Amino acid sequence: MASNTQPLAGKRIVVTRTPQQAGELVELLQAQGAEVLLLPAVSFGPPEDVRPLDAAIRHLISYDWLLLTSQNAARYFCVRCRELGLDPAAFAGAPPRVAVVGPATADAARQEGLQVRHVAARHSSQALVDELSDVLTGKKVLLPRSDRAGAELPAALRRAGAQVTDVVAYRTLRPGAAESGVLERILCGEADVATFASPSAFHSFAEQVGHPALRQLSARMLLAAIGPVTARAIRNAGFAVAIEAADSTAAGLAAAIVSHWSRVPGTPTGAVKP
Numbered sequence: 001m002a003s004n005t006q007p008l009a010g011k012r013i014v015v016t017r018t019p020q021q022a023g024e025l026v027e028l029l030q031a032q033g034a035e036v037l038l039l040p041a042v043s044f045g046p047p048e049d050v051r052p053l054d055a056a057i058r059h060l061i062s063y064d065w066l067l068l069t070s071q072n073a074a075r076y077f078c079v080r081c082r083e084l085g086l087d088p089a090a091f092a093g094a095p096p097r098v099a100v101v102g103p104a105t106a107d108a109a110r111q112e113g114l115q116v117r118h119v120a121a122r123h124s125s126q127a128l129v130d131e132l133s134d135v136l137t138g139k140k141v142l143l144p145r146s147d148r149a150g151a152e153l154p155a156a157l158r159r160a161g162a163q164v165t166d167v168v169a170y171r172t173l174r175p176g177a178a179e180s181g182v183l184e185r186i187l188c189g190e191a192d193v194a195t196f197a198s199p200s201a202f203h204s205f206a207e208q209v210g211h212p213a214l215r216q217l218s219a220r221m222l223l224a225a226i227g228p229v230t231a232r233a234i235r236n237a238g239f240a241v242a243i244e245a246a247d248s249t250a251a252g253l254a255a256a257i258v259s260h261w262s263r264v265p266g267t268p269t270g271a272v273k274p
Helices: 019-031 051-058 071-083 103-111 125-136 152-159 182-187 199-209 211-217 228-236 250-263
Strands: 012-015 035-038 043-045 065-068 097-100 116-119 140-146 163-173 193-196 222-225
Touching: 012 019, 012 182, 019 035, 019 250, 035 182, 051 071, 051 140, 051 163, 065 071, 065 125, 071 103, 071 140, 071 163, 097 103, 097 125, 103 116, 116 125, 125 152, 140 152, 152 163, 182 199, 182 211, 193 199, 193 250, 199 211, 199 228, 222 228, 222 250
Parallel strands: 012 035, 012 193, 065 097, 065 140, 097 116, 140 163, 193 222
Antiparallel strands: 043 163
């Protein structure tokens, strides 16, 4: 049972990540006294057409940089490497150099055997471009991503002078089954916060709940984003972002939620404006 001295005691927080990815955030929130409602908003799978990814992998040594912008990108890329008979660990010390968007992606890449040369200090795709801009001119960059990834990152890389190969490494799919009763509890207004780690998670959650219902719920339920890209997607949909993590990690998101209630414990949920 949560202690009343814990900053999130009595709070119910929706986590929309898949069960495989939600563990750290769930543990951090529960350690601060929160009750977690797990409602996966998305699931993931391999590309429908693997030929562009396969072609890039078979010519991997011709690239100067491999940029990974999510844990899924790292995992699905390396899974496909192994399916083609290539060991990601064998690329250590050889082109391409591996750069990642943040520490969670770095950990996933290293677990797959990749040697990470650069981790973005500000944990965003734009930061990754900014920090590598001096070394990208004329370089070949491989960018394996989700099928729903936007055009901003490859465009920014090209403006920095890179030759970009943008390939689908995994698909973002409809969510799997949620625990019994979780969606009903959310619709009944029992949740204090809904957390989102990607724009696709927010959009899928909005579809599950229903946009009119979400509009009503957001008058008392805070929406929390793991970083600026997700926050922008929520705001572009016309909703307020009450909590935005400065550090785009599970720990950063949990800390931002704790900070919100430590700072303004009595603030009405709907008081934060876009």
